[in-house]
Amino acid sequence: MAQVDPSRRGPGRVRTGRAVRPRARGPFRVLLAMLLTALVVGGAVPYVSGPGRAYLSYLVLAEQADAAGAARAAAEARAAGGQVVQEYPQIGAVLAYAAAGGFADEVRARPGVAAVGATRTAPVPGPPRPLDGAGDFGPGAVRAGSADGRDDTTATVADPAEHDAWNLTLLGAAAGPGGDTTPNLLGGPETPALRKVLVAVLDSGVDDTHPDLRAAVDPGASASCADGRPDARTGAWRPDDGVGESGHGTHVAGIVGAARDGRGVSGVAPGVRIAAVRLLGPLGQYYAENIVCGMLWAADHGAKAVNNSYFADPWKYNCPADRDQAALTAAVGRAVDYARRKGAVVVASAGNDGQDLGAARTDERSPNDRTAGPAESRYVGPECVRLPGELPGVVTVTAVNRDGRPSVYTNHGRGRVSLAAPGGDPDGGAQGAVVSDWPGGRYAALAGTSMAAAHVTGAVAVAAALHPDWDADRLADLLAATAAASCPPGPHACGDRQYYGAGTLTLPR
Helix, strand or coil: CCCCCCCCCCCCCCCCCCCCCCCCCHHHHHHHHHHHHHHHCCCCCCCCCCCCCCCEEEEEEEECCCHHHHHHHCCCCCCCHEEEEECCCCCCEEEEEEEEHHHHHHHCCCCEEEEEEEEECCECCCEEEECCCCCCCCCCCCCCCCCCCCCCCCEEECCCCCCHHHHHHHHCCCEEEHHHHCCCCCCCCCCCHHHCCCEEEEHHHHECCCCCCCCCEEEHHHHECCCCCCCCCCCCCCCCCCCCCHHHHHHHHHHEEEEEEECCCCCCCCEEEEEECCCCCCCCCCEHHHHHHHHHHHCCCCCCEEEEEECCCCCCCCCCCHHHHHHHHHHHHHHHHHHCCCCCCEECCCCCCCCCCCCCEEEEECCCCCCCCCCCEEEEECCCCCCCCCCCCCCEEEEEEECCECCCCCCCCCCCCCCEEEEECCCCCCHEEEEEEEECCEEEEEEHHHHHHHHHHHHHHHHHHHCCCCCCHCCCHHHHHHHHHHCCCCCCCCCHHHHHHHEEEEECC
């Protein structure tokens, strides 16, 4: 995600992720400070304190990718001294916590285990606290929520009243009443066909009290997976205002499906139902278990598209030569495959580093959950992948500006990206970025491949409404075909596959 700050202009304004944590004298001292900060600004510390021990979280994958495999993985994890806090029977995996040390190597050597990977590098005092009646993939206990998801660190803009929606015009949307642009090609602002479609926004949380999103967010399909366990209690899906960039998911959700009512913004698919799934955890990370949990939750609740406008922490790129990173790739890959088999198009942002994903490149930010010291530069090859955007079957989206040309920050790569969509210019003000919803009934202008991916997710919803019986592959193929048909050839035009994939997104008709 890149963010526009109207008070500052000039080069180098693209934010490509979360800030590096400050240097400190020792990891445990910094860990204590981090957890105390979480207590003050984000609610209760989410981890059970152990007797002076430091724990890491692990994903354990069985060779058998089903419920029996998950049971086997759980048994082997417990036998090695781990505490299993969540099973993922859909993919034969479990989330376990164990004291930092030889847990992974011990479990890897056990029969029936395919892979084990630490999902974090910074230890915590213990496993997360028990959930009160909402710790599985079934219906959760209903309890009133109170968080309003306000995030006052981002400059906001005035209510745009659905005017100058250049991003929707670029998709080939038709003109609506009064000359405004309507993205809905199904006969009205909010048709019954779109209301039957559910899409999931896996992100930092969604403020469902925002006027543009009140009717869109489906509480019955929404949850938090902020610690790798589904929490369906009322309001759990809302952003945590104590965590940086928590408004991001509300902005993404607005692009997907904000109501068309003459106020605020209009989404690509107004009238669609949104499953708000919060992944961003209390320490500001999108760990692999959060992604796995969110993907499975979305799939089991019938989502036709799953939007992923983030990258997995703590490794920006996950390399197969590293056993931990290989296990994380396998776990998220299983979850993506499960969602696709259940009928969901999995959409992901390509990233905002301006890098060729098909070439060797530098990673200067990993691991980004370390508690001390600067990041060390890693030189990674094309075999190292950004999760979930570079997994097989994922629709990976690059960003273009208002003029249809590639945004300077967008990642790219021939054979690595699927489609291009409006992401905007972070130095272009509200007219050059993408204006969408922000927590607290406000609006913000942001730019990035996060925004581009959200446009594609909205277009999948339109395609699913037009073709309710189509599977995920057929829906994705339709978007690719309509994008290719609208693109002229030429350098830095849609014929340049490394920036555009199949072409620039066009709404299906």
